[in-house]
Amino acid sequence: MQIRPIFAALRKHRLATLLLALEIALACAVLCNACFLIVSRVQQTHVQSGVDERALAVLKITGYDAASATDLNARVVSGLSGIAGMQSVSVINSVPFGEDNGAAGISLDAGGKHSGGVVNFYVAGPGSFNALGLKLLAGREPQADDYQPVSSFVPADASAWVTRALADHLWPNTDPLGSQFWVEKFHFRVAGVVANMVRPSGGESGPGMIQWSVFVPGQPGAHLSGLYLLRASPSQLPRVLRDARDAMSKIAPDAVVDTKASQTMQVLRERYFQQNRIMAGILLGVICALLLVTALGIVGLASFWVQQRRRQIGVRRALGATRGDILSYFQTENFLIVSGGIVLGMVLAFAINLLLMQHYELPRLPLYYLPIGALSLYVIGQLAVLGPALRAAAVPPVEATRSV
Amino acid sequence: MFAYYMDLALRSLRRSPVLTALMVLAIAVGIGASMTTLTVMHLLSGDPLPGRSQHIFYPQVDPTSHLNPHSHPYDMMDYHSAVDLWSAQRADRQALVTVSALRLTAPTVNQPALMAQMLSTTTDFFPMFAVPFQYGNAWTAQDDARHARVAVISADLNNKLFQGADSVGRTLRLKDVDVRIIGVLAPWRPSPQFYDVVGGRFSDGDTASFYGRPQDVFMPFFSSLEVNDGGFNPFTCWSAPDPGVKLQNSTCVWVALWVQLNSTAKVGAYRDYLAAYAEQQKALGRFARANNTRMFDLMQWLDFNRVVPSDVRLQTWLAFAFLAICLFNTIGLLLAKFLRRAGEIGVRRALGASRTAVFAQCLVEAGMIGLLGGLGGLLLTMLGLWLIRRQPVEYADLIHLDPSMFGLTFALAIAASLLAGVLPALRASRVAPALQLKTL
Numbered sequence: 094m095q096i097r098p099i100f101a102a103l104r105k106h107r108l109a110t111l112l113l114a115l116e117i118a119l120a121c122a123v124l125c126n127a128c129f130l131i132v133s134r135v136q137q138t139h140v141q142s143g144v145d146e147r148a149l150a151v152l153k154i155t156g157y158d159a160a161s162a163t164d165l166n167a168r169v170v171s172g173l174s175g176i177a178g179m180q181s182v183s184v185i186n187s188v189p190f191g192e193d194n195g196a197a198g199i200s201l202d203a204g205g206k207h208s209g210g211v212v213n214f215y216v217a218g219p220g221s222f223n224a225l226g227l228k229l230l231a232g233r234e235p236q237a238d239d240y241q242p243v244s245s246f247v248p249a250d251a252s253a254w255v256t257r258a259l260a261d262h263l264w265p266n267t268d269p270l271g272s273q274f275w276v277e278k279f280h281f282r283v284a285g286v287v288a289n290m291v292r293p294s295g296g297e298s299g300p301g302m303i304q305w306s307v308f309v310p311g312q313p314g315a316h317l318s319g320l321y322l323l324r325a326s327p328s329q330l331p332r333v334l335r336d337a338r339d340a341m342s343k344i345a346p347d348a349v350v351d352t353k354a355s356q357t358m359q360v361l362r363e364r365y366f367q368q369n370r371i372m373a374g375i376l377l378g379v380i381c382a383l384l385l386v387t388a389l390g391i392v393g394l395a396s397f398w399v400q401q402r403r404r405q406i407g408v409r410r411a412l413g414a415t416r417g418d419i420l421s422y423f424q425t426e427n428f429l430i431v432s433g434g435i436v437l438g439m440v441l442a443f444a445i446n447l448l449l450m451q452h453y454e455l456p457r458l459p460l461y462y463l464p465i466g467a468l469s470l471y472v473i474g475q476l477a478v479l480g481p482a483l484r485a486a487a488v489p490p491v492e493a494t495r496s497v
Numbered sequence: 498m499f500a501y502y503m504d505l506a507l508r509s510l511r512r513s514p515v516l517t518a519l520m521v522l523a524i525a526v527g528i529g530a531s532m533t534t535l536t537v538m539h540l541l542s543g544d545p546l547p548g549r550s551q552h553i554f555y556p557q558v559d560p561t562s563h564l565n566p567h568s569h570p571y572d573m574m575d576y577h578s579a580v581d582l583w584s585a586q587r588a589d590r591q592a593l594v595t596v597s598a599l600r601l602t603a604p605t606v607n608q609p610a611l612m613a614q615m616l617s618t619t620t621d622f623f624p625m626f627a628v629p630f631q632y633g634n635a636w637t638a639q640d641d642a643r644h645a646r647v648a649v650i651s652a653d654l655n656n657k658l659f660q661g662a663d664s665v666g667r668t669l670r671l672k673d674v675d676v677r678i679i680g681v682l683a684p685w686r687p688s689p690q691f692y693d694v695v696g697g698r699f700s701d702g703d704t705a706s707f708y709g710r711p712q713d714v715f716m717p718f719f720s721s722l723e724v725n726d727g728g729f730n731p732f733t734c735w736s737a738p739d740p741g742v743k744l745q746n747s748t749c750v751w752v753a754l755w756v757q758l759n760s761t762a763k764v765g766a767y768r769d770y771l772a773a774y775a776e777q778q779k780a781l782g783r784f785a786r787a788n789n790t791r792m793f794d795l796m797q798w799l800d801f802n803r804v805v806p807s808d809v810r811l812q813t814w815l816a817f818a819f820l821a822i823c824l825f826n827t828i829g830l831l832l833a834k835f836l837r838r839a840g841e842i843g844v845r846r847a848l849g850a851s852r853t854a855v856f857a858q859c860l861v862e863a864g865m866i867g868l869l870g871g872l873g874g875l876l877l878t879m880l881g882l883w884l885i886r887r888q889p890v891e892y893a894d895l896i897h898l899d900p901s902m903f904g905l906t907f908a909l910a911i912a913a914s915l916l917a918g919v920l921p922a923l924r925a926s927r928v929a930p931a932l933q934l935k936t937l
Binding site: 108116120127159245277278367376379389392398400449 | 516519520522523526527530598599600609610611612672702703705727736737738739740807808810811812815816818819821822823825826828829830832833834836837888889890920924
């Protein structure tokens with residue numbers, strides 16, 4: 094295949110060639126970045142919560158008098174435990190994918206000089222550690238005397254269970270067991286390490302900090318009340334939650350059930366990532382429309398060129414070129430234009446990525462998106478040009494003798 | 498001549514229906530996508546108080562008692578600073594604002610208790626923010642001072658409890674306290690809920706919640722503190738609050754102050770007053786820093802909080818990149834179309850048409866494609882907005898196509914297609930007549 098005549102022909106159509114290459118460049122840049130955005134959004138939705146989501150539900154009540162909270166907790170826990178199929182009921186301050194309720198900055202010294210970052214505190218009553226299904230990697234499970242009274246938002250001096258990710262961040266290369274940390278005057282000593290426990294503000298705090306959580310056992314009371322963790326077998330869970338919500342009017346007539354927050358953990362998770370899924374859907378739609386428009390542009394321009402060159406094609410056929418020669422001429426031409434567009438498009442893709450990084454806390458575009466984007470544009474280009482090229486190949490040699 | 502060109506353009510478009518359809522479709526899809534996102538942007542980033550927002554200000558002081566490493570004051574104020582500044586009455590209007598949740602029942606209505614969002618504020622709130630009333634009135638400054646047990650409720654709550662009837666004079670039970678309804682708001686849906694916007698820069702762009710509905714119950718600030726005692730939550734605290742200390746005396750920030758200042762001189766004077774107040778509090782030993790005060794106007798405050806969700810901004814950029822691709826596409830197709838008619842243009846030129854005339858003829862054709870694309874784009878915009886209204890986001894019910902956006906759709910479509918037409922039209926007008934006539 095001779096490339097030089099193709100270049101010679103393209104030089105005659107510099108403007109149209111340039112436009113098509115620019116369109117492909119822009120499409121390539123948007124395609125790479127949109128794919129990258131889709132993948133990062135979808136990845137966020139796959140975050141490991143570290144808890145037994147399928148077997149858990151939460152029940153939230155509000156509107157009761159804080160003075161009666163201790164009595165209320167006892168009534169709710171004992172009342173709900175009686176529901177058929179309920180495996181356990183425990184009090185907790187917040188749950189993964191629920192409302193954010195325990196974020197605090199910690200320090201690694203009593204004076205507050207050495208900051209350890211903002212972490213999430215899960216404060217929860219007896220039974221919750223096992224109900225959550227946390228996977229213990231080191232240390233021991235909470236014992237009865239670990240459950241201290243909660244004076245304001247955490248116990249004054251408590252044992253704490255940290256996640257692997259947080260332990261690696263705070264005490265790299267040392268055994269975290271027995272380490273201490275502080276929130277102002279509140280003091281914590283690490284008694285165990287759990288595999289994962291995602292913070293309620295799951296995907297928002299940046300991928301590195303999603304698992305920065307601390308589990309602190311606490312005694313239910315005025316500062317730990319109103320949110321109840323229910324555990325049942327996955328098949329019975331929806332029915333158990335429904336029964337629990339219905340039972341509240343008898344157990345705690347003075348409280349109001351927050352139906353929006355009282356859901357199974359799976360519903361909460363789904364709701365939490367809804368926006369991510371919508372955005373991924375929109376991006377996918379844009380990519381499809383983009384490729385379609387680009388393909389249509391190629392079809393339109395190639396058809397025009399074929400029509401314009403009918404006579405020349407006829408001459409070439411008359412001089413001995415086969416149909417395959419004509420077909421491959423147009424396909425090579427398209428390949429060259431798309432290649433030019435892609436070279437420019439890769440530079441543009443990185444420029445757009447830099448802009449996005451500034452505004453959306455995205456990481457750098459991984460290099461492997463570029464060949465993927467390039468390949469899909471080559472495929473689209475070849476498919477789009479196939480129709481016009483076949484029409485060109487069908488031009489009979491006799492065309493050369495007409496109206497010359 | 499214009500009419501003649503229109504006729505020529507129509508003929509030309511009809512001659513190659515597929516190519517025409519491709520171009521119209523490209524423009525329509527590009528316009529549809531960008532107008533949908535632009536409409537959402539326009540509705541979400543608009544001025545919630547057009548004509549008055551430049552007089553509305555958000556004063557801030559730094560009440561921390563130790564040296565604050567943060568360079569900005571907190572987004573809200575502690576109780577004492579806010580009430581001091583409010584009671585000084587140095588502005589044309591001033592209102593304290595804080596939001597809490599509480600249990601609500603209507604004793605005469607047979608409905609279960611519900612948790613309502615309550616806005617605690619002072620009398621100037623209603624005239625300052627031009628809040629519309631359906632029945633009754635707002636409370637007076639005397640009601641604020643007397644800690645009167647009165648409330649204003651939203652149209653939504655009035656519909657829910659009283660089926661939209663005039664409920665002025667009826668009783669609501671908030672927690673354990675009976676309060677008298679003295680006013681019912683007309684449907685009011687500020688976008689965003691500007692008076693309650695705080696902490697936007699900590700939400701990582703996920704700010705859709707700023708576009709929620711206004712609160713259901715409005716109560717005089719000091720009365721509500723008694724009614725919902727213990728029900729208020731701090732925005733943040735500069736040191737861990739001591740158990741047992743009331744929020745009013747705690748080391749927490751949880752009250753916002755809005756002021757209205759009708760002239761630039763008053764704005765300057767208020768800034769000075771704010772600085773003087775901080776200086777005085779530092780002298781009293783309550784503030785650690787005196788020079789950390791700030792006062793944004795309403796729109797600056799919304800910008801500072803980046804109220805427009807980052808996803809919406811991303812979608813807008815995406816749509817415009819898409820429109821650019823559609824434009825490149827159209828330029829290429831128009832070029833092909835015009836140059837295909839080189840022979841025809843050669844004849845026109847030989848018969849005496851000037852380059853300008855050929856250029857104008859081509860542009861009219863491009864404009865025609867733009868008009869058709871605009872029509873398609875409008876339909877697609879309406880489809881796009883309908884899809885957004887069905888999304889589970891707080892601002893879904895705010896989304897509609899307003900007349901200005903309707904006009905802009907066509908302006909943008911025609912401008913885009915004319916822009917796309919310029920280059921091909923220039924090319925077409927430079928066709929050498931002699932060369933074309935020879936090949937005829």
